[in-house]
Amino acid sequence: MTAQPAPQSGSDQGSIIDPATQARQRWMAVLARTDRAILEQEWHDHFADVQWSHLREPQIGMVMVRGRAGGAGQRFNLGEMTVTRCAVTLSDGTVGHAYVKGRDRIQAQYAALFDAIMQRDDTASDFIDMLAHQQAEAKRENARKVAATKVDFFTLVRGEDE
Amino acid sequence: MYVAVKGGERAINNAHRLLAEKRRGDRDVAEIETSQIEQQLSLSVTRVMAEGSLYDRDLAALAIKQGRGDLIEAIFLMRAYRTTLPRFAFSKPVKTAEMDIARRISATFKDLPGGQILGPTFDYTHRLLDFTLMANGEEPATAHTADHPVDETMPRVLDDLLNYEGLIQDEPNPTNDDAPVADLTREAVKFPADRDLRLQNLARGDEGFVLALGYSTQRGYANSHAFVGEIRYGSVAVEIEPEELGFAIDIGDIELTECETVNKFKGSKTKLPQFTRGYGLVFGQNERKAISMALVDRAMRAREMGEQVMGPAQDEEFVMEHSDNVQATGFVEHIKLPHYVDFQGELELVRRMRAEVLERLAKADAADAENARSQPEAAE
Numbered sequence: 282m283t284a285q286p287a288p289q290s291g292s293d294q295g296s297i298i299d300p301a302t303q304a305r306q307r308w309m310a311v312l313a314r315t316d317r318a319i320l321e322q323e324w325h326d327h328f329a330d331v332q333w334s335h336l337r338e339p340q341i342g343m344v345m346v347r348g349r350a351g352g353a354g355q356r357f358n359l360g361e362m363t364v365t366r367c368a369v370t371l372s373d374g375t376v377g378h379a380y381v382k383g384r385d386r387i388q389a390q391y392a393a394l395f396d397a398i399m400q401r402d403d404t405a406s407d408f409i410d411m412l413a414h415q416q417a418e419a420k421r422e423n424a425r426k427v428a429a430t431k432v433d434f435f436t437l438v439r440g441e442d443e
Numbered sequence: 444m445y446v447a448v449k450g451g452e453r454a455i456n457n458a459h460r461l462l463a464e465k466r467r468g469d470r471d472v473a474e475i476e477t478s479q480i481e482q483q484l485s486l487s488v489t490r491v492m493a494e495g496s497l498y499d500r501d502l503a504a505l506a507i508k509q510g511r512g513d514l515i516e517a518i519f520l521m522r523a524y525r526t527t528l529p530r531f532a533f534s535k536p537v538k539t540a541e542m543d544i545a546r547r548i549s550a551t552f553k554d555l556p557g558g559q560i561l562g563p564t565f566d567y568t569h570r571l572l573d574f575t576l577m578a579n580g581e582e583p584a585t586a587h588t589a590d591h592p593v594d595e596t597m598p599r600v601l602d603d604l605l606n607y608e609g610l611i612q613d614e615p616n617p618t619n620d621d622a623p624v625a626d627l628t629r630e631a632v633k634f635p636a637d638r639d640l641r642l643q644n645l646a647r648g649d650e651g652f653v654l655a656l657g658y659s660t661q662r663g664y665a666n667s668h669a670f671v672g673e674i675r676y677g678s679v680a681v682e683i684e685p686e687e688l689g690f691a692i693d694i695g696d697i698e699l700t701e702c703e704t705v706n707k708f709k710g711s712k713t714k715l716p717q718f719t720r721g722y723g724l725v726f727g728q729n730e731r732k733a734i735s736m737a738l739v740d741r742a743m744r745a746r747e748m749g750e751q752v753m754g755p756a757q758d759e760e761f762v763m764e765h766s767d768n769v770q771a772t773g774f775v776e777h778i779k780l781p782h783y784v785d786f787q788g789e790l791e792l793v794r795r796m797r798a799e800v801l802e803r804l805a806k807a808d809a810a811d812a813e814n815a816r817s818q819p820e821a822a823e
Binding site: 309313314344351353359361366368382383384428429430432 | 496497499502529531532533540543562588589591599602615622624625637638640646685687691692693696697703726740
């Protein structure tokens, strides 16, 4: 039996977000997915002389992950995940924040530092773009491996390609 | 008394040292690293995260190592650890419709947009032991890579395909996000329980228990004949909205397995016949649990659907009070711990009862003997 998709009904309410915030959301998402060693290396190579201090020391805690019944209905609490947060202040007063999955305090600290740098003057934007590209590539590579497991009923039925 | 305590303490310490030695096993065999457990026993890790109700692969691997592979012990360790951490936030509901798919199948439609994606599955394996895994130095197979990735968005079978024809019930209250969400980690469970609480309970419930109950619904202990509309497994981004920021941020990806079942429904005087839904959502890759959860979720909707409760899976109090394996283990296993005083009391009581019975019997015997002597003819 062949099924056809219905027209999309707007499920999740998207409030309007200004472009600056959207850009910040993007780099924070990229930083949250970057290993501590890469962040640490980049900081030492290019930002080692930046003066900064902790506004909030790295702290490990949890986020309660929520789902929806049926994927679209009533909300429920699925279970918790570990998260580390950190906030830093640059010497000019710029504040950077990070909330990252897992328990790596150093990763959270550097993610907050790069958040601050990106708000101050964008000087890490090439680094962020490079990371975003790598992450997209890794995701695509994985999606290609998954695609190789797609059942191709069409080819099986025809059997005339040989 | 004091001496007994000292003696117990030494025995306990030595028992724990012996346990540590047994955990390590033969020292000629290389010690297992937690990263090996995390990578190569990933489905154990998944189960410990789901039932420990804490998504952290490294911690789950450590718990498995510490628990010598006893997953319920590992789950207990995870639960204990989570009580030491503050909770920063609740996430926005995860968008499983936007999942990065690693597996997606439907048992109700063969040919569907996005396709049947098998992913990393044990299905269709022959279940024969593979002795090459035992041989050292065997080069593991690498995955085949297709030219093109899977579709970025895949329609949901229940919402986008079945609901198009109005053949399946909508999820109740899909946009009422002002309602509070029940949380069994913060408040005592009260009955009747709403679906949010039931789903939370099942998501962290024991896989074996939920599996058995799901199975019972198929064998007739609930009338909710189910098809698997869709199973998807993959990664979703988790978003939170920290107060200090005032906008949502993406903090990383977690893996989830989701199962939606399509169940029968007769209809009523006021409703056209429609399919109904069961829902399962679990941390990591675990479709056995996700399917079982969906079956039991649907069974526990009996009250809402006006169905007669005829099996344990439909009895929310029975299900929810027995699904938690840490609670269950605690209560079942506590009876092995010292109950000396309780037992002394029981012992006294049984001895007294026996003495009373014996005394009564002796009196009765004496009376019988007396009667027999005075009326010998009655013995006939």
